Amino acid sequence: MATSGTPPSAESALPLAEMDDAALVAQTQAGNVDAFAELMRRHDRKILRLARHITGNQEDAEDVLQESFLNAFSHIGNFAGNSKFYTWLVRITVNQALMKLRKRKSDKQVSLDEPVQGDTDDLVREIAVWDETPERTYSQEEMRRILDDAIESLEPIYRTVFVLRDVEELSTEETAQTLDISVPAVKSRLLRARLQLREKLTKFFRRGKGDDAFAFL
């Protein structure tokens, strides 16, 4: 594909920042690299978060971010527009992140095909009401750390399904397609992931927990 120049298009009169993703993709396909740079700026925060959640490692996540964007750029000519650009980018990122994770844990096989083990009722131990507004107990940065640590402590087969369904808000079918697993597998893993996270977060968000901050007074 061409790598520079601005193609003649009615869209090109519009500033790049005001174009929707589909128009930016068309501009990129026609050779406008700045249009792809705008797509990167628009989506880099969410893609970095996704990569971090799957790999569980900041350095790997940054590599995955770069590899995913370059991969998308190389193959943008094949992007037919049947799905949204962002969903396509998510698929590329998930694949890159899983490859990275497998490489990192070469001694421990990372598989998304493992059967779900055990009963879900084993996952419900903590029964405690939460604060109505846990976000007032913790700073935004503390909240992010608590939420990120909780996700990253899950097994890859659970956290990957959770981030696609509940953070990226892909549908059950899109998640199944992206991970090449069945819809029932997505559903059972999602339930286990949600229940495990609920259990982990209860330690931080249970009612009265915030009062501990004043225990030293």
Add this chain to the structure above:
Amino acid sequence: MLSCKDFLGWLNDYLDETADDQVKAQVKEHITNCPNCWVVYDTTKKTLQVYKGMEPREVPETLRNRLMEALLKKCGKTG
């Protein structure tokens, strides 16, 4: 009435609002009468809310610059 185990089986569909009306009514009845399952429902719902409400971190400027350099290198504009 649903058992607590049945309730867990329907929890995702109830939270995602994909359960049919009959299941919805059964789950609602169960959590109205079972305080422990109400807590599980309420805290799982809040788990999803806190994740959905969390904005991603800003990408450091140094990383953005690295991405742009890599893109331009790929195009053969530099390097």
